[in-house]
Amino acid sequence: MASIARTSLHQVSKRLYPAGFASLSFLNSLPKHKNNFLRTPLPRLARPAISSNREYSHSHSHSHSYTTSTPSRMANLTASTFLEYVKNRRTYYPLSKDISLSADQVDDIVKVAMQHVPSSYNSQSNRVVVLQGAHHEKLWDMISEVLRAVVPEEQWKSTAERMAWFKGAAGTILFFIDQDVVRGMQDRFPLYAEGFPGWAGQSAGMLQFALWTALEAEGLGANLQHYNPLADENIAAEWNVPRTWQLNAQLVFGGRTGETYPKESKPAEETVKSFRD
Numbered sequence: 001m002a003s004i005a006r007t008s009l010h011q012v013s014k015r016l017y018p019a020g021f022a023s024l025s026f027l028n029s030l031p032k033h034k035n036n037f038l039r040t041p042l043p044r045l046a047r048p049a050i051s052s053n054r055e056y057s058h059s060h061s062h063s064h065s066y067t068t069s070t071p072s073r074m075a076n077l078t079a080s081t082f083l084e085y086v087k088n089r090r091t092y093y094p095l096s097k098d099i100s101l102s103a104d105q106v107d108d109i110v111k112v113a114m115q116h117v118p119s120s121y122n123s124q125s126n127r128v129v130v131l132q133g134a135h136h137e138k139l140w141d142m143i144s145e146v147l148r149a150v151v152p153e154e155q156w157k158s159t160a161e162r163m164a165w166f167k168g169a170a171g172t173i174l175f176f177i178d179q180d181v182v183r184g185m186q187d188r189f190p191l192y193a194e195g196f197p198g199w200a201g202q203s204a205g206m207l208q209f210a211l212w213t214a215l216e217a218e219g220l221g222a223n224l225q226h227y228n229p230l231a232d233e234n235i236a237a238e239w240n241v242p243r244t245w246q247l248n249a250q251l252v253f254g255g256r257t258g259e260t261y262p263k264e265s266k267p268a269e270e271t272v273k274s275f276r277d
């Protein structure tokens with residue numbers, strides 16, 4: 001998606017916002033744990049809900065098999081609670097450096113999501129680099145510099161404004177797909193070779209969604225950017241990223257500086273078909 005050409009969401013939000021935007025009010029009704037690093041503790045983070053160690057083997061028609069354990073039903077975590085988090089996730093910018101989580105807490109959230117987000121055949125092709133503080137600022141200086149050389153003069157003002165927004169945030173999570181893993185899966189399962197790049201992208205999207213939602217559940221704001229592949233080489237050199245990791249997206253996070261705009265959603269009648277006996 002061409003981020004460069006995007007209309008300013010901030011301007012849109014200033015124009016449209018907000019009659020009756022329901023954001024975080026539901027969080028106040030959730031129980032708070034004094035000593036938990038999360039503002040709104042999720043039972044699985046605080047206490048893993050895996051009560052059964054029953055291992056099972058799941059065989060696919062292509063005779064690949066793997067084992068995993070079955071989580072029990074999770075106390076306190078219902079679909080409606082989860083869907084409140086889903087509804088609460090929005091695009092926010094500009095963002096500030098003022099956040100309620102420490103750098104370690106952000107890393108912990110990333111690590112938990114990384115281990116539990118699904119991937120095709122459990123191939124685990126996702127890779128992440130978390131940049132906070134001066135590293136985050138360096139990233140956006142780097143991307144600005146690359147853009148300065150390619151963005152037409154008349155568009156530079158709005159691009160520079162966006163760059164300032166991103167740099168002004170607290171951190172950026174860089175999402176990569178390890179192409180070594182994708183190629184390995186293609187070699188192992190030639191019949192499905194064409195599917196693996198797309199499935200790796202889907203798994204990356206699931207990880208992005210999980211982290212976007214988790215950070216916003218903590219009261220932060222975030223937005224998803226795609227300035228790859230413009231600065232890929234500079235990023236790889238600066239943060240020692242293996243050559244096989246291909247940059248897929250950037251999730252910028254920070255403190256919210258305002259509300260987002262009300263979003264229009266297509267009616268479900270247009271987008272969902274449902275059949276039952």
Ligand SMILES: Cc1cc2nc3c(=O)[nH]c(=O)nc-3n(C[C@H](O)[C@H](O)[C@H](O)COP(=O)(O)O)c2cc1C
Pocket residue numbers: 001002003006089090091092223224225226260263
């Ligand atoms: C796959 C994907 C790519 C996106 N790319 C960008 C992007 O490059 N720049 C940006 O500012 N927002 C990007 N967005 C954010 C969308 O514009 C935004 O999610 C959408 O307008 C709905 O708004 P919401 O996030 O507030 O629900 C992207 C979102 C998705 C899911």
